[in-house]
Amino acid sequence: LGGRITRAIQQMSSAIVIDEKALNECLNEITRALLQSDVSFRLVKELQTNIKKIVNLDDLAAGHNKRRIIEQAIFSELCKMLDPGKPAFTPKKAKTSVVMFVGLQGAGKTTTCTKYAYYHQKKGYKPALVCADTFRAGAFDQLKQNATKAKIPFYGSYTESDPVKIAVEGVARFKKENCDLIIVDTSGRHKQEDSLFEEMRQLAEATKPDVVIFVMDSSIGQAAFDQAQAFKQSVAVGAVIITKMDGHAKGGGALSAVAATKSPVILIGTGEHMDEFEVFDVKPFVSRLLGKGDWSGFVDKLQEVVPKDQQSEYLEQLSKGNISLRIMYEQYQSMLNFGPLKQLYSSLPGMGAGMMPEGREKESEAKIKRYMTIMDSMTDEELDSPNPKVFDETRMMRIARGSGRIVREVKEMLEEYKKLAKSLSNMKGLKIPRNGDLMSS
Ligand code: GDP
Ligand code: MG
Numbered sequence: 001l002g003g004r005i006t007r008a009i010q011q012m013s014s015a016i017v018i019d020e021k022a023l024n025e026c027l028n029e030i031t032r033a034l035l036q037s038d039v040s041f042r043l044v045k046e047l048q049t050n051i052k053k054i055v056n057l058d059d060l061a062a063g064h065n066k067r068r069i070i071e072q073a074i075f076s077e078l079c080k081m082l083d084p085g086k087p088a089f090t091p092k093k094a095k096t097s098v099v100m101f102v103g104l105q106g107a108g109k110t111t112t113c114t115k116y117a118y119y120h121q122k123k124g125y126k127p128a129l130v131c132a133d134t135f136r137a138g139a140f141d142q143l144k145q146n147a148t149k150a151k152i153p154f155y156g157s158y159t160e161s162d163p164v165k166i167a168v169e170g171v172a173r174f175k176k177e178n179c180d181l182i183i184v185d186t187s188g189r190h191k192q193e194d195s196l197f198e199e200m201r202q203l204a205e206a207t208k209p210d211v212v213i214f215v216m217d218s219s220i221g222q223a224a225f226d227q228a229q230a231f232k233q234s235v236a237v238g239a240v241i242i243t244k245m246d247g248h249a250k251g252g253g254a255l256s257a258v259a260a261t262k263s264p265v266i267l268i269g270t271g272e273h274m275d276e277f278e279v280f281d282v283k284p285f286v287s288r289l290l291g292k293g294d295w296s297g298f299v300d301k302l303q304e305v306v307p308k309d310q311q312s313e314y315l316e317q318l319s320k321g322n323i324s325l326r327i328m329y330e331q332y333q334s335m336l337n338f339g340p341l342k343q344l345y346s347s348l349p350g351m352g353a354g355m356m357p358e359g360r361e362k363e364s365e366a367k368i369k370r371y372m373t374i375m376d377s378m379t380d381e382e383l384d385s386p387n388p389k390v391f392d393e394t395r396m397m398r399i400a401r402g403s404g405r406i407v408r409e410v411k412e413m414l415e416e417y418k419k420l421a422k423s424l425s426n427m428k429g430l431k432i433p434r435n436g437d438l439m440s441s
Contacts, residue, residue: 004032005071008025008026008029008030012026012066020057023057027051031047031048034047037251037252038249038250038251038253038256039252039255040225040252040256041222042225042259043225043259046081047074047077047081051073051077054073055070074290075287079282082255082258082285083282084262084263084264086263086264088239088264089211091125093124094180096174096178096179096180096182097211098171098182098184098207098208098209099182099183099184099210099211099212100186100204100209100212101113101116101183102186102188102200102213103188103214103215103231104189104190105135105188106188106190106217107215107217107243109185110139110185111146111272112243113129113143113183113185114146114274115277116267121150121151125180126179127180127181127183128177128181128182129152129154129155130167130174130182130183130184130185131143131144131156132164132184132186132187133163133187134166134187135188136188139185140156140158143185146274149274150274153174153177156170163186163187163199163203164199164203167186167203167207168206170184171207184207192230197231197234197235198234200231200235201234212236212237212238212239213238213240214228214231214237214239214240214241214257214261215241216228216241216257217244217249218242218249218251218253218254220253221249224252224253224256224260225256225257225260226260228240228256237261240263242257242267242268243268243269245270245278246269246270246276251285251288254268254285264280265280265285268285325375325378325382326375328416329383332371333372336368370409371416373404374403374405374409374413376403377400378399393407396411
């Protein structure tokens with residue numbers, strides 16, 4: 001998507017006369033690209049209208065950096081669409097919050113309930129899970145298994161068929177046990193059916209949730225808006241979680257879900273395991289949707305913190321895409337050593353959001369140090385290979401043993417490396433033109 005949008009803008013800015021027609025052609029191409037990324041038709045139209053309001057053709061003709069103006073307009077409009085203007089719900093530790101998950105069958109509710117509970121447990125909450133899904137066979141077993149793995153108390157029944165009764169009992173039990181975050185998992189149906197919505201209404205009325213979280217599979221494409229709206233119309237949805245972003249989905253559905261529910265996205269699911277999720281953050285998400293990192297911020301900061309004569313070399317290394325593990329090692333070292341570089345990396349896609357999340361620097365630092373210890377046990381050949389092949393089990397075991405860590409941690413580090421290499425490959429073509437201004441191409 002990013003490539004296509006960039007090309008469209010490039011084409012326009014190379015036109016001899018930038019007139020209404022050239023801008024329209026550019027916007028039409030962008031429209032097509034966004035539609036292909038599952039951004040809903042009505043939102044794309046809205047975006048197009050807004051961009052035309054922002055982008056003043058007279059300004060464009062006056063020799064301003066047209067590409068930058070249009071790119072920024074697209075970026076900021078997409079960000080606006082993902083921000084419903086109300087803060088995400090945060091449970092309070094001193095009091096009991098009830099959170100109800102809703103969504104179609106297979107959307108990822110049960111999996112995500114556990115992720116949500118696990119995330120808050122790590123933050124010091126006392127979560128509990130209630131299985132109010134009596135529709136799907138094996139639903140309780142699935143929740144029980146997940147909860148046990150995460151060491152989270154759970155409640156459910158094999159025999160009771162009334163979901164409302166189970167939910168009420170479960171919530172009452174955990175309130176008595178002083179849990180501060182009671183999560184009610186509900187059933188879904190394959191389709192949006194009246195019976196499902198009726199059940200959700202009854203459950204909400206009986207358990208009085210502090211927030212209802214709508215869980216949506218990111219791969220449903222253009223159906224996102226209607227689905228989210230259907231749920232919003234029957235229960236007071238207050239937050240959204242988008243799942244399966246590790247798959248082929250392009251993420252445009254998130255914009256639809258926000259627009260239809262007027263609620264913020266709080267998490268995105270990136271895998272089947274309980275630690276495979278990301279706390280949602282608008283700007284990196286839009287960057288990803290556009291297929292690139294948050295350039296503008298990164299480039300500005302690079303100019304601030306890297307000496308001018310080194311900037312070019314620095315960018316070249318980063319933009320090669322297939323970087324060696326040693327470069328990652330050196331980057332980690334800089335992250336730990338230099339204050340300002342921390343900021344630089346926090347704006348670098350792939351490094352930033354995951355490695356140095358705000359307020360969790362200590363944790364991130366420990367992680368970085370662990371990865372560095374692991375890399376200390378690698379051979380030069382392993383570290384310097386420009387594109388390290390997947391390591392086999394024996395190699396990983398040797399590295400784990402050498403560093404006093406376990407194989408899972410070695411794998412985790414290599415995953416982090418792969419993520420970094422992937423996000424850097426999106427930066428290919430980052431150049432410093434002769435006049436010294438950094439820009440992306
Ligand atoms: P529910 O019917 O809404 O409760 O959905 P489940 O939680 O049972 O999930 C349905 C399927 O999707 C399961 O196989 C999950 O492992 C899988 N799943 C859920 N979230 C994710 C995700 O973020 N990524 C991937 N790859 N799979 C997921
Ligand atoms: Mg389920």
